[in-house]
Structure formats: C-alpha cells, structure tokens
Amino acid sequence: MRYSKILIPTLKETPAEAEAISHILMLRAGYIRQLAAGLYIYLPLGLKVIEKINKIIREEMNAIGAQEITMPALHPSEVWQETGRWYEIGDEMFRLKDRGGRDMCLGMTHEEIIAWLASKEIRSYKELPQIWYQIQIKLRDEARPKSGVLRTREFLMKDSYSLDADEEGLQKSYELHADAYHKIFTRCGLKYYMVESDPGMMGGARSHEFMAPSQSGEDEVAICDKCGYSANVELACSIPEGIDEKNWLLEEVYTPDKRTVQEVSDFLKIDSKYFIKSILLISGEIPVLALVRGDQELHEKKLTKIIGKHRTAHKEEVKDILGIEAGFIGPMNHKIRIIADSCLKEGVYISGANKPHYHVKGIKPDKDFVAEWFDIHVAKEGDFCTRCKSPLRIEKVIEIGNIFMLDTKYSLPMKAFYLDKNGKERPIIMGSYGIGPARIAAAVIEQNNDKDGIIWPKSIAPFDVEILPLNMKDSKTVEVSDQLYNDLLKEGIDVLIDDREERAGVKFKDADLIGIPIHIIIGEKNLREGFVEIKDRRIKETVKIKVSEVTERVKITV
RNA sequence: CGGGGCGUAGCGCAGCCUGGUAUAGCGCACCUGCCUUGGGAGCAGGGGGUCGGAGGUUCAAAUCCUCUCGCCCCGACCA
Numbered sequence: 165m166r167y168s169k170i171l172i173p174t175l176k177e178t179p180a181e182a183e184a185i186s187h188i189l190m191l192r193a194g195y196i197r198q199l200a201a202g203l204y205i206y207l208p209l210g211l212k213v214i215e216k217i218n219k220i221i222r223e224e225m226n227a228i229g230a231q232e233i234t235m236p237a238l239h240p241s242e243v244w245q246e247t248g249r250w251y252e253i254g255d256e257m258f259r260l261k262d263r264g265g266r267d268m269c270l271g272m273t274h275e276e277i278i279a280w281l282a283s284k285e286i287r288s289y290k291e292l293p294q295i296w297y298q299i300q301i302k303l304r305d306e307a308r309p310k311s312g313v314l315r316t317r318e319f320l321m322k323d324s325y326s327l328d329a330d331e332e333g334l335q336k337s338y339e340l341h342a343d344a345y346h347k348i349f350t351r352c353g354l355k356y357y358m359v360e361s362d363p364g365m366m367g368g369a370r371s372h373e374f375m376a377p378s379q380s381g382e383d384e385v386a387i388c389d390k391c392g393y394s395a396n397v398e399l400a401c402s403i404p405e406g407i408d409e410k411n412w413l414l415e416e417v418y419t420p421d422k423r424t425v426q427e428v429s430d431f432l433k434i435d436s437k438y439f440i441k442s443i444l445l446i447s448g449e450i451p452v453l454a455l456v457r458g459d460q461e462l463h464e465k466k467l468t469k470i471i472g473k474h475r476t477a478h479k480e481e482v483k484d485i486l487g488i489e490a491g492f493i494g495p496m497n498h499k500i501r502i503i504a505d506s507c508l509k510e511g512v513y514i515s516g517a518n519k520p521h522y523h524v525k526g527i528k529p530d531k532d533f534v535a536e537w538f539d540i541h542v543a544k545e546g547d548f549c550t551r552c553k554s555p556l557r558i559e560k561v562i563e564i565g566n567i568f569m570l571d572t573k574y575s576l577p578m579k580a581f582y583l584d585k586n587g588k589e590r591p592i593i594m595g596s597y598g599i600g601p602a603r604i605a606a607a608v609i610e611q612n613n614d615k616d617g618i619i620w621p622k623s624i625a626p627f628d629v630e631i632l633p634l635n636m637k638d639s640k641t642v643e644v645s646d647q648l649y650n651d652l653l654k655e656g657i658d659v660l661i662d663d664r665e666e667r668a669g670v671k672f673k674d675a676d677l678i679g680i681p682i683h684i685i686i687g688e689k690n691l692r693e694g695f696v697e698i699k700d701r702r703i704k705e706t707v708k709i710k711v712s713e714v715t716e717r718v719k720i721t722v
Numbered sequence: 723c724g725g726g727g728c729g730u731a732g733c734g735c736a737g738c739c740u741g742g743u744a745u746a747g748c749g750c751a752c753c754u755g756c757c758u759u760g761g762g763a764g765c766a767g768g769g770g771g772u773c774g775g776a777g778g779u780u781c782a783a784a785u786c787c788u789c790u791c792g793c794c795c796c797g798a799c800c801a
Contacts, residue, residue, distance in 0.1 A: 175751095178734080180735090257801090308798090670762050690760095
C-alpha cells in the first residue's frame with residue numbers, strides 16, 4: 165500500500181479528551197476517530213489490526229471445531245422475555261419498537277438467540293456437542309463509556325456458545341475454549357492472566373476471565389506468584405497481615421469527636437488494624453451489622469452472597485436501630501444479625517462504645533459479641549494467599565476475554581431439549597465464551613509502546629514492513645524503493661511505502677508513531693554505496709544491508 | 723445516576739474573573755511561491771470562526787445570569 169493512497173491522519177498533539185495511553189496513541193497514529201461517546205470509527209489502519217486479530221481468533225476457534233455463524237444484532241423482545249432478562253436488565257439494554265409497535269432490542273449478547281436456535285435445530289444427543297460462534301457487533305447503553313476503545317457502547321465481540329449433552333461435555337468444551345484462548349492471546353503478543361471470576365448474572369457455576377495487565381484497566385486481580393492462585397478481586401480471598409495479641413483489659417476510652425477509624429487510630433496512636441469497623445446495612449427491611457478490621461474494606465459482593473441485596477443504612481436509621489450515631493457504633497450488645505470478617509476471630513480490638521464520644525478497648529470476639537464468620541473483606545496488596553500463605557499482588561487489568569459455564573440457565577426457559585440414548589428429554593448444557601478484539605488491540609498498545617508511539621507485535625501489526633524513501637526527489641531512491649516494494653509484495657509481504665513528498669523527519673516520526681515492526685530506510689548516501697537500512701521498531705537498532713539482500717532478509721524476519 | 727472539569731478555526735490552547743482595543747488572538751496543520759531534504763525545517767503571502775445551542779441582563783456579551791446539548795475524569799452500575 166502506498167502511503168499517499170491510504171488515510172492515516174496522524175496527530176502531532178494529544179487530543180484533549182484522551183487519557184489512556186492506548187486511546188491517545190490510537191487517535192494520534194490515525195487508527196480511530198470518535199463519533200460520539202463510546203462510538204468509534206475504525207480508519208484503515210485500525211481496521212487492518214482488528215481484522216488480523218479476528219483472523220487469529222477464527223483460526224483458533226475453527227481449530228477446536230467451532231463453527232462460524234452470524235446472528236442479528238436486532239432482536240425481538242420475546243426471546244429475552246422467555247429467559248426473563250428482558251425484565252432483569254435495566255437501562256443498559258437499548259430498546260426500541262418497530263413500525264408495528266413490537267418491542268425490540270439491540271443485542272447485548274446472544275445466549276437467548278443461541279438457545280432459541282438450539283431449541284429449533286437440536287433433537288438428539290447424536291447432534292451434540294456443538295460449538296457455534298460469531299464475530300459480531302454488540303450494543304450496550306453503557307452508563308459510562310471510557311478509555312477510548314476499552315469501554316464502548318457498540319463493540320465487536322467474538323462470542324461462542326457450546327452445546328453439550330452433559331456436564332462432562334461442558335467441561336470439555338470449557339477446556340477447549342480455555343486452550344484456544346491461551347493460543348489466541350499468546351499469538352497476539354499479550355501478557356495476560358487467566359483468573360477466577362464471578363459469574364454474576366450470567367449464571368452458572370464456573371467462570372474465568374482473561375486479563376491483560378495495564379494501568380488503564382478497570383478491573384483488579386489478586387495474583388499469587390508462588391502457587392499460581394489468581395482471581396478477580398470481585399471474589400478473591402486473602403488472609404490479611406497478622407496482628408499482635410494485645411493484653412488490653414476491657415475499658416471505655418474517651419474519644420471526643422473522633423468518628424472514623426482513621427481519626428480514632430490517629431488520636432489513640434494505635435494502628436488501624438486493631439480496630440473493628442462496624443457498618444450497618446439494610447437487607448430488605450432487616451438490619452445487619454457487618455464487621456471488618458479497621459484496615460480493611462467491606463466487600464459488597466461477598467456480603468451479597470451471604471445476606472442478599474442490601475444497602476447501607478441512612479444516618480437516622482443507624483440512630484433508630486442501634487441508638488447511637490454512626491461514628492460510635494460497636495459490635496457489642498446488639499440483638500441484630502452480625503456478619504464479621506473471619507480474620508477478626510483472633511485478637512483483641514477497639515471499636516465504638518455505642519455511647520457518644522467513647523470507644524471500647526480490649527474487645528474479644530466471641531466473648532464480647534457473637535457473630536457469623538465469613539470472608540467479607542476486599543483482598544489487598546500485601547495480604548496473603550489462602551492456599552500457600554505467600555504474599556499476594558494486586559494488579560490492574562483489562563478484561564480481554566471470558567469463559568462461562570451456563571449449564572441450563574438458558575436452555576430450560578428456551579426449551580432447548582434433546583433426547584438422550586434412552587429417549588429421555590434433557591436440557592442442553594450450555595457454555596458461553598467471549599473475546600473483545602478491540603480490547604486486545606488496546607491492551608497490546610498499552611503493553612507495547614514508547615515515547616514515540618506504538619510498537620506492534622508482528623502478528624497483528626497493520627503492515628509487516630514500512631519502506632521509507634527519505635528523498636522522493638532523488639530518482640535512484642524512488643527507483644530502488646519501488647523495486648523493493650514490488651519484490652516484497654510478490655513475496656506476499658504486506659508492505660506500506662511512504663511515498664509522500666515529506667521531509668525525512670516527518671516520515672521517521674510517523675513511522676515510529678504508527679508502529680509497524682520493521683522499517684526499511686532508503687537514504688541517498690547509503691544507496692550510493694548500494695546499501696539500505698533495516699530498523700527494528702522495538703529496539704530501534706538499524707543494520708545496513710545490501711539492496712540485493714533485503715528481500716531475503718525481510719522474508720526471514722517477518 | 724451522584725461529584726468534578728471542559729466546549730473559542732482541523733488539532734492544541736490564550737482571552738472570560740473585572741463586559742467596551744473599529745477586523746477575536748497564538749502555535750501547529752492547510753493553500754500558493756521560493757528554498758530545503760537523515761528525526762515533525764526556513765522565509766513570504768493566503769484561506770478558514772454563527773466563541774456548543776437557546777433565552778435573558780445591558781447602550782454594548784466569547785466575557786454576566788438562566789436553561790439546554792455535548793465531551794472527558796472520579797464514583798455507582800456493568801448480564
């Protein structure tokens with residue numbers, strides 16, 4: 165491709181709206197443009213990258229026997245009503261009516277459609293297993309689109325669905341997907357983790373997420389480098405650092421106007437980990453007191469699994485129910501249900517005295533109050549692994565893929581049944597598996613860039629090679645460049661030639677920004693001696709090569 | 723949806739607080755010419771703006787007030 169014939173609108177300056185590195189570079193290097201919040205146009209280079217990623221995905225999906233299909237992005241409401249998600253899902257679903265007044269929606273995902281298809285087409289155990297996939301647009305009315313292409317309202321997704329006769333079949337399909345995903349992300353040149361994740365509203369027993377470490381990520385994972393434990397902090401378990409056993413006697417201490425753990429801790433000059441944080445919650449109509457250590461955060465999701473949906477109590481409710489304002493509540497002498505973090509079982513603590521401007525020192529759990537014990541704290545850096553007791557790391561990550569076991573959550577309501585060997589009707593066991601190609605591209609940029617721009621891995625770079633004829637007015641330069649360009653094309657190498665009438669500096673800057681892995685630099689002086697230079701974008705080193713040897717050399721490298 | 727920020731030429735910004743400089747400014751980009759050609763050159767000339775929109779205050783509004791739309795960031799949400 166000739167640079168003069170392809171739209172690559174590079175930007176010298178950083179657009180004001182971009183903050184994430186990948187967002188800045190995709191805009192500056194001319195890969196994308198924004199139409200509206202969470203809606204992006206992929207320019208030629210951007211599209212080429214996405215298509216390279218899609219090609220890798222297709223190859224690996226096909227390799228596990230998955231079959232590509234394509235389903236509509238516009239759905240009738242009925243299928244979503246069948247499974248109940250029409251009612252469960254709120255504003256995040258784009259809804260509309262057709263001219264006949266029928267309710268429709270834009271597909272956020274395709275479990276319903278797959279289950280519908282399966283219900284029509286699958287009759288017998290002999291037709292199972294099946295894996296069906298598509299690479300298709302998904303639409304979600306995100307509350308907050310952000311970070312460029314990382315969180316958008318319309319996005320491409322590879323979604324596949326496995327249909328199996330039984331649990332073992334599902335297990336197999338799940339593992340096939342995990343293997344395929346490892347291959348896909350490795351081929352894309354990503355550093356990533358496969359972590360345990362919360363199946364959430366997708367239902368089903370197990371799920372994992374594939375996470376690419378990046379500062380721009382929205383999620384956090386807890387990683388144990390020793391035993392390999394890795395989980396989304398949404399469910400990660402951990403053992404907090406230990407505390408010394410204090411020989412405090414039970415006594416009230418005067419803490420005037422000190423309400424938060426931080427304030428009381430500073431005031432008494434005692435570390436916050438010797439405090440019990442008491443939080444009053446309302447679950448339904450019922451008050452529940454949650455206790456975590458002073459240096460911990462209450463984990464809402466973990467608590468939800470124990471007491472169900474809940475909210476924090478209002479100030480007045482705290483007073484009504486516990487008879488004391490929020491700053492001075494403690495675990496003792498209450499008749500309501502108390503859920504406490506397991507780590508509080510051991511030790512002696514300080515907490516509110518249930519009396520204005522007083523705290524109590526020397527509280528012994530189980531003796532001074534009774535509670536139900538659960539892990540309800542958020543795992544944090546420095547906590548220890550529950551399996552091997554080694555320190556955990558917390559890392560910010562971008563979710564680039566996920567795999568879910570759905571079981572019969574969708575097949576039952578959609579009546580996707582088959583007949584087993586004994587002629588008995590059974591629900592199909594399903595799995596659902598997603599990958600976001602745009603997130604792969606963004607995550608790769610996040611992990612591979614320098615001050616000058618993007619550094620693509622060969623596998624998904626928009627071009628294999630870029631030729632830089634430094635002086636287009638020099639006929640020898642043009643002649644040799646064109647010759648090399650044609651030779652490389654003949655070898656099946658995807659090459660971009662910067663044939664613009666620009667100064668050398670401009671070409672160098674743009675080439676570095678765009679990030680094609682190999683640059684062939686054609687300068688007048690070297691050419692007079694029969695040489696050109698080959699530059700590695702990543703390490704920025706150049707080697708002088710005889711013109712006649714360039715094609716061979718590039719063939720090996722690409 | 724809560725909190726914060728920002729909308730002035732294609733991009734990045736100044737001007738706004740404290741209204742008034744007859745044509746609203748700067749850098750980059752763009753067009754023409756000359757010159758230059760190994761890291762975003764130089765000189766000269768030029769084009770491009772309903773100051774996000776609507777209403778209001780005023781003799782006078784980019785500037786003050788009200789409403790509204792859009793975009794970004796933090797949080798909540800995220801099937």
